[in-house]
Amino acid sequence: EPEVTQTPSHQVTQMGQEVILRCVPISNHLYFYWYRQILGQKVEFLVSFYNNEISEKSEIFDDQFSVERPDGSNFTLKIRSTKLEDSAMYFCASRGTGATEAFFGQGTRLTVV
């Protein structure tokens, strides 16, 4: 069964460092998303991406964040200068054209120390 894969599963980084979270969406999907979930809190939308550009972003997705689809398979989230409050589980999701259901990856747990 096709699935969204994310790497790494857990990343520890020092405050102020840059991190790149990687995602491989399901191969024929065209809509990609990043969500985050701070421990014990709600899932929060960060950004959606379609046709090689951001289609929507939330207030959380400030200038410290960027997304990229560097090739035909990967979809990355970069946090330029991490803060302690960026510690969270980051989920990538993808959706096929005409579908309502998005498939989530297993997440990357980011810990900023």
Next chain:
Amino acid sequence: GQNIDQPTEMTATEGAIVQINCTYQTSGFNGLFWYQQHAGEAPTFLSYNVLDGLEEKGRFSSFLSRSKGYSYLLLKELQMKDSASYLCAVRSPDSNYQLIWGAGTKLIIKP
């Protein structure tokens, strides 16, 4: 404002039926999702309602009333593996796929 309310926690017995409610007050509406999330794992899709009524899918059913801003997820023949958080999420009509998420209901199944 945007608000989605769910009970924080519920407990039910293996083999029984449980109903998890969700009420929403959002500036628009273009569908309601239910996701299941086991601790430390990704949300997995359970159901989607955009029209009023009941959608049945095996042991799980979801109901929507748009006029009341209300949905419920019904789980039948509960199994221990159903112990998880159940997340209600609403999609607004002016959004590509920005979901507004509830805080989730933690369901504990006891033998």
